[in-house]
Amino acid sequence: MAVHDHDLPDATGHFGPYGGVFVAETLIAALDELREAYAAAQRDPQFLAEFDHDLQHYVGRPSPLYHARRWSERLGGAQIYLKREDLNHTGAHKINNCIGQALLARRMHKPRVIAETGAGQHGVATATVAARFGMECVVYMGAEDIHRQAANVYRMKLLGATVVPVESGSRTLKDALNEAMRDWVTRVADTFYIIGTVAGPHPYPMMVRDFQSVIGRECIRQMQEQCGRQPDAVIACVGGGSNAMGIFHPYLAAAGVRLIGVEAAGEGIASGRHAASLTAGQPGVLHGNRTYLLQDENGQIIETHSISAGLDYPGVGPEHAWLKDSGRAEYVGVTDGEALQAFHDLCRIEGIIPALESSHALAYASRLAPSLAPDAILLVNLSGRGDKDMHTVADKSGIRF
Amino acid sequence: MGRIEQAFARLQGEGRKALIPFITAGDPDPGLTVPLLRTLVRAGADVIELGVPFSDPMADGPTIQRASERALAKGVSLRQVLSLVATFRGEDRRTPIVLMGYANPIEAMGVEAFAAAAAAAGVDGVLVVDYPPEESADFAAALQRHAIDPIFLLAPTSSDARIAQVGALASGYIYYVSLKGVTGSATLDVAAVAARIPEIRARTGVPVGVGFGIRDAATAAAVARIADAVVVGSRLIEEIERSAAATACDNVLTLLSGIRHAIDAAAPATGEP
Numbered sequence: 128m129a130v131h132d133h134d135l136p137d138a139t140g141h142f143g144p145y146g147g148v149f150v151a152e153t154l155i156a157a158l159d160e161l162r163e164a165y166a167a168a169q170r171d172p173q174f175l176a177e178f179d180h181d182l183q184h185y186v187g188r189p190s191p192l193y194h195a196r197r198w199s200e201r202l203g204g205a206q207i208y209l210k211r212e213d214l215n216h217t218g219a220h221k222i223n224n225c226i227g228q229a230l231l232a233r234r235m236h237k238p239r240v241i242a243e244t245g246a247g248q249h250g251v252a253t254a255t256v257a258a259r260f261g262m263e264c265v266v267y268m269g270a271e272d273i274h275r276q277a278a279n280v281y282r283m284k285l286l287g288a289t290v291v292p293v294e295s296g297s298r299t300l301k302d303a304l305n306e307a308m309r310d311w312v313t314r315v316a317d318t319f320y321i322i323g324t325v326a327g328p329h330p331y332p333m334m335v336r337d338f339q340s341v342i343g344r345e346c347i348r349q350m351q352e353q354c355g356r357q358p359d360a361v362i363a364c365v366g367g368g369s370n371a372m373g374i375f376h377p378y379l380a381a382a383g384v385r386l387i388g389v390e391a392a393g394e395g396i397a398s399g400r401h402a403a404s405l406t407a408g409q410p411g412v413l414h415g416n417r418t419y420l421l422q423d424e425n426g427q428i429i430e431t432h433s434i435s436a437g438l439d440y441p442g443v444g445p446e447h448a449w450l451k452d453s454g455r456a457e458y459v460g461v462t463d464g465e466a467l468q469a470f471h472d473l474c475r476i477e478g479i480i481p482a483l484e485s486s487h488a489l490a491y492a493s494r495l496a497p498s499l500a501p502d503a504i505l506l507v508n509l510s511g512r513g514d515k516d517m518h519t520v521a522d523k524s525g526i527r528f
Numbered sequence: 529m530g531r532i533e534q535a536f537a538r539l540q541g542e543g544r545k546a547l548i549p550f551i552t553a554g555d556p557d558p559g560l561t562v563p564l565l566r567t568l569v570r571a572g573a574d575v576i577e578l579g580v581p582f583s584d585p586m587a588d589g590p591t592i593q594r595a596s597e598r599a600l601a602k603g604v605s606l607r608q609v610l611s612l613v614a615t616f617r618g619e620d621r622r623t624p625i626v627l628m629g630y631a632n633p634i635e636a637m638g639v640e641a642f643a644a645a646a647a648a649a650g651v652d653g654v655l656v657v658d659y660p661p662e663e664s665a666d667f668a669a670a671l672q673r674h675a676i677d678p679i680f681l682l683a684p685t686s687s688d689a690r691i692a693q694v695g696a697l698a699s700g701y702i703y704y705v706s707l708k709g710v711t712g713s714a715t716l717d718v719a720a721v722a723a724r725i726p727e728i729r730a731r732t733g734v735p736v737g738v739g740f741g742i743r744d745a746a747t748a749a750a751v752a753r754i755a756d757a758v759v760v761g762s763r764l765i766e767e768i769e770r771s772a773a774a775t776a777c778d779n780v781l782t783l784l785s786g787i788r789h790a791i792d793a794a795a796p797a798t799g800e801p
C-alpha cells in the first residue's frame with residue numbers, strides 16, 4: 128500500500144475509497160474556504176496555542192486516566208483503564224472539537240454557528256462555545272430526540288442557543304444533519320457549520336479527528352507514566368465515530384495495539400433494529416462522504432435503533448470504514464441490554480455514571496477482559512457522563528420520577 | 529444527436545427558450561406519474577426533469593422532501609422510476625427525460641448497471657445532486673458510453689476554474705442554481721443571474737438552464753430573457769400536493785401553460801449564444 132493508514136486522507140479527502148466531497152455545487156465554495164482556513168490554522172502557532180490553552184483552562188484537560196481496579200478484579204482478567212472524557216466541561220469529549228471549530232469560525236469572521244445534535248451532547252458543547260465566544264448559535268435536533276433528551280434541550284436554551292426541532296424523515300440525528308446542511312447552504316457567508324463527528328464532506332472527517340486526537344495523545348503519555356507501556360487494546364464506542372477516532376488515531380502507528388470500535392447492536396443485529404453500520408451496512412454515499420451505511424436494497428437510508436441517541440446514526444465516519452477494510456481496527460456490536468448492564472456495573476462498582484454511548488465500549492471491555500491475563504491492559508474511552516441518560520435508564524427499570 | 533441536443537437545437541431555430549418542469553416520480557402515487565408526464569408535455573415542456581425519491585434529500589427544500597417522502601411511502605424505487613420512464617417513452621419518443629436525484633440509490637444499483645438500465649428505459653440525461661465533478665469522472669464516462677448526458681449544477685459561488693471543470697464533463701445542458709439555498713427558496717435576483725450566464729455558456733459550450741426560486745410566470749419570463757432554459761420544480765410540486773388525485777393533472781396543466789405563455793411572450797434574449 129502506497130500510504131500508511133495514519134497518513135490519510137489524501138489531498139482530495141479520501142481514505143482509500145471512502146470520504147471525499149459528495150455535496151451539491153452550492154456547498155463547494157464554502158468547503159474550499161473551510162479547507163484553506165483550516166490548513167492555514169494548522170500551521171499557525173498562535174492558533175494551536177489558543178486551542179491548547181482553552182483545552183487546559185476551559186475544558187479542564189488533560190482528562191485523567193483512571194485504573195478501574197475493582198471492576199477489573201470483579202471481571203477477573205485484564206486491567207481496565209478509563210480515559211475520563213466524562214470529566215470534561217459539558218461532560219463529554221464533544222467539547223474538544225467544538226473549541227477547535229469555534230476558534231476557526233472566529234478566524235474566518237463568521238459570527239453565527241450552527242450544529243446538528245442527536246443525544247444533545249454536541250448541541251450543548253456547541254451552545255457552550257458559542258456563548259463563550261459571543262456567537263449566535265442555532266442547533267438542529269430531531270423532534271424524536273428532543274423528546275428523548277429534554278434536559279439537554281433546556282441546557283442549550285440556557286446557554287442562549289436556538290433549538291430547532293426537525294420534523295422531516297425519521298426525526299433523528301440524520302435528519303438534523305440534513306437540516307443543518309440546508310441552513311448552511313442558505314447562509315454560507317456568515318455561518319460556520321460545526322459538525323460534531325468525523326463524518327461529512329472533506330475536510331470535516333480529518334479536522335474533527337485532529338481536534339479529538341488530543342485524547343489519544345494524552346493516553347500515550349499517561350499510559351507510559353502509569354503502566355510503563357501502552358495498552359494491549361483500545362476500545363471506544365462508534366456512532367459517527369469521533370471519540371473513537373480521537374483515541375485511535377495517535378495509536379494507528381503502534382502496530383501492537385489492537386483498536387476495537389464498538390457499535391450499537393440495539394436489539395441484536397439479527398433483529399434489524401440496530402445502528403451497526405460497519406458490522407451490517409454496505410458502502411454508499413450520504414451526508415457528503417462515501418462510507419458504510421445502513422440502507423435497504425434500493426439505496427434508501429433506513430431508520431436505526433439504539434438505546435443511546437448518540438449512536439443512533441445510519442452512517443459512520445469514512446476513516447473508520449477505511450480502518451475496517453484495511454484491518455487496522457476491528458468493529459464489534461454490543462446490544463442495548465449489554466450496554467445497560469455495563470452502565471449499572473460501573474455505577475455500582477466504580478462510582479462512575481457513564482453515558483449510554485460509552486457504556487457500549489465498557490460492555491465490550493467486560494466481555495473481553497475475562498479472556499485475558501491479569502497483566503493485560505485494556506484502555507476504554509469513557510467518552511461521556513450519564514447524567515443525560517437518567518430518564519432513559521429509569522424508564523427501562525420501570526421507575527418514574 | 530441526443531434528444532436533449534435536438535430539443536435545444538429546435539428551440540434555437542424557433543427563437544424560443546426551453547421550459548423544463550420538475551416533478552418527483554411516484555408523487556403522490558406511481559399511478560399518476562405517467563399521466564403527469566403527459567400533462568407536462570401538453571403544457572409545453574421541452575425537457576422533463578424527473579426526481580428520483582431519496583430518503584435524505586439534503587439539497588432540497590421541504591416541498592421536494594415531502595414529495596420524496598410521499599413517493600417512498602408508496603415504495604417507489606429507482607427500478608420503478610426507470611419502468612415509469614420506459615412506459616412514457618413507449619408513447620413519447622421526442623421529449624427528453626432527465627433523472628435528478630442523489631448518489632446512493634444509483635450506487636446501490638451499481639453505476640454501470642444503472643447507466644445501462646437508464647439507457648434501455650429511454651432516459652436522456654442524469655443529474656446527481658451530490659456528485660460534483662471531482663467525484664464523478666467515472667460516472668460521467670459510464671453515462672456517456674450509454675449516450676446519456678451527464679447534467680451538472682453550477683452555482684453563483686462557482687469559480688471560473690470550476691466552471692471550466694464542469695464544462696469538460698457536461699453535455700446536454702448546465703443547470704445553474706440561481707440562488708444560495710435549497711430548492712423552493714424564496715427570491716431570485718435576475719440581474720445577478722444575468723451577469724453569470726454568458727460566461728458559463730462561453731466556458732462550457734452547452735445551453736444554460738436556470739432553476740431554484742422560479743415560482744411564477746413573471747419570474748419565468750425574466751429568466752427566459754437571459755437563459756436558454758427555465759426550470760420550475762417546487763411550485764409544481766406544491767400544486768400537485770394541494771390537488772386531489774383527480775384534478776392534479778388539470779391544475780398542473782393550467783399552471784404550467786401560463787408559465788409557457790409567459791416564456792414565449794418574453795422579449796428575445798439579449799445574450800443569445
